[in-house]
Amino acid sequence: AFSVFGLGTGAQATPETAAAEIAKFAGGKAPVAGKITIELPEIAENGNTVPLAISVDAPMTEDDYVTDVLVLADGNPNPGVATFHFTPLSGKADASTRIRLATTQNIVVTAKTSKGAVYTASKLVKVTIGGCGG
Amino acid sequence: MADAPKIRVPKTAKKGEIVEIKTLMPHIMESGQRKDKDGKTIPRKIINKFVAEFNGKPVFSADMDPAIAANPYLQFNAKVNESGTFKFSWTDDDGTVTTSEQKIEVA
Numbered sequence: 352a353f354s355v356f357g358l359g360t361g362a363q364a365t366p367e368t369a370a371a372e373i374a375k376f377a378g379g380k381a382p383v384a385g386k387i388t389i390e391l392p393e394i395a396e397n398g399n400t401v402p403l404a405i406s407v408d409a410p411m412t413e414d415d416y417v418t419d420v421l422v423l424a425d426g427n428p429n430p431g432v433a434t435f436h437f438t439p440l441s442g443k444a445d446a447s448t449r450i451r452l453a454t455t456q457n458i459v460v461t462a463k464t465s466k467g468a469v470y471t472a473s474k475l476v477k478v479t480i481g482g483c484g485g
Numbered sequence: 486m487a488d489a490p491k492i493r494v495p496k497t498a499k500k501g502e503i504v505e506i507k508t509l510m511p512h513i514m515e516s517g518q519r520k521d522k523d524g525k526t527i528p529r530k531i532i533n534k535f536v537a538e539f540n541g542k543p544v545f546s547a548d549m550d551p552a553i554a555a556n557p558y559l560q561f562n563a564k565v566n567e568s569g570t571f572k573f574s575w576t577d578d579d580g581t582v583t584t585s586e587q588k589i590e591v592a
Contacts, residue, residue, distance in 0.1 A: 400554040411564075424552055428518055431550035435561075440544045442503030442564030448547075449554040451516065 366457070369425040373461050373471065376421045376434075382471035387420075387460050389474040390447075398452040398481040403432075407444035407462045407470065411437070416465050417444035426456025453481045492573060494587040498565050502591075506537065507560045510575045510583070516551035532557055534576040540569035565591045 373382065390404035407417045416439045422432040435446045444462065459473040488511035495504050510532055517529025529551060536546040545561040563571070568591045574584045 404560075427552055429550065429552070432552040433550060434548040436543075436546045436548075438543050438545070440539060440542055440564055442562040445562055446545070446547070447558070447560035449558050451552050451554050 366425045369423045369430040369457075369459055372423055372430055373421065373459065376419070376461055377463065377469045380467070380469045382461055382469040384471055386470040387462055387472035389458060389460055389472055391458060391474050391476045394477045394479060395452055396479050398454070398478045400449045401452050401476065401478075402447065403450050403458065404447040405435070405445065405460055409444060409462070409464055409468075409470070411439055411441060411444060413439050414465070416441075417462050418465050419463050420444065420446070421461045422450075423459045423461075424450065424452060424456055425459055427451070427453045432458070452476060452478045454478055490573065490575065490583060490585050492585055492587055494571055494589060496588075497590045497592070500566055500591055501564065503562050503564045504589070505560065505562055506571070508535070508537075508558070508573060510535070510557050512556060512575075512577075514551065514553060514555045514557060518551065530578050532575045533578055534574075535559055536574045536576075537561065537563070538572045539563055539565065540567070541572075544571075565589060567591055 386408045388406040395401040409417050417437050420435040423430040424432050432450050437444050455477045457473045457475050461471045463469045491509040493507040498504050512532050515530040519527045533549050537544045544563045571587045574582050576582050
C-alpha cells in the first residue's frame with residue numbers, strides 16, 4: 352500500500368524544528384562538528400525499517416564519558432527518533448537500531464558528555480519508499 | 486500480552502571486557518500516523534523506553550519515539566568487571582513493563 356502517513360494538519364518536521372530540539376538538548380551550547388560516526392545506507396529501499404548505527408569517538412571513563420545522544424530525522428512528521436543514555440559501564444558510546452523514514456532527509460546526531468562537550472554530525476539518506484504510513 | 490523479547494548476551498567474558506548486546510522486542514510500534522479504512526487515526530502505541538542494568542547499576546537506556554521501526558532492535562555495549570546479571574526492561578506507552586534477565590560469568 353502507499354505510504355500515507357496522515358499529514359492531516361500538515362505538521363511536518365523541518366530542519367528548523369530539528370535545530371530547536373538540538374538547542375534544547377545542548378543547553379544552548381554550540382555543538383562542535385565531529386566525533387560522531389553515523390552508519391546508514393546511502394539509499395533506503397524501505398523507509399519502514401532502515402538500519403542505523405551510531406558511534407561517538409570519546410572517552411568512557413568515570414570522570415569523562417558520553418552521557419546522552421540525541422537522534423533526529425529532519426524530514427519526518429516529527430523529528431524525534433531516539434535518545435540514547437550511556438554510563439561509564441557502557442564501555443563504548445555506540446548504539447544501533449532500525450528506524451522509520453518518511454522521505455529523503457538528514458539524520459542529525461548530537462552527543463553530550465559529562466564534561467559539557469557537545470558534538471554533532473549529520474548524514475543524508477535517500478528514501479525510495481517512505482515508511483510512516485505502513 | 487507482549488511476546489518474549491530476544492536477547493543476545495555472551496555467556497562468559499574476561500574482566501574488563503566490553504561485550505556487545507543485541508535485543509529485539511516484538512512490538513507493532515504503532516506510530517500514530519496511520520489511518521484505518523474509515524479514515525480514523527490509529528492511536529499511537531509504542532515501546533517508549535528501554536533500560537539495561539547490570540547488577541543493579543545502569544548501563545544503557547534508550548528513549549524511543551515512533552520513528553523507531555516495529556519490533557524495536559537495539560544493540561549496545563557493556564563493560565563487565567564482575568560476574569552477574571543483566572536486567573533489561575521495555576516500557577509500553579500504556580505502562581506495561583516487560584523484563585528479561587541474562588547472567589554472565591566474568592573471569
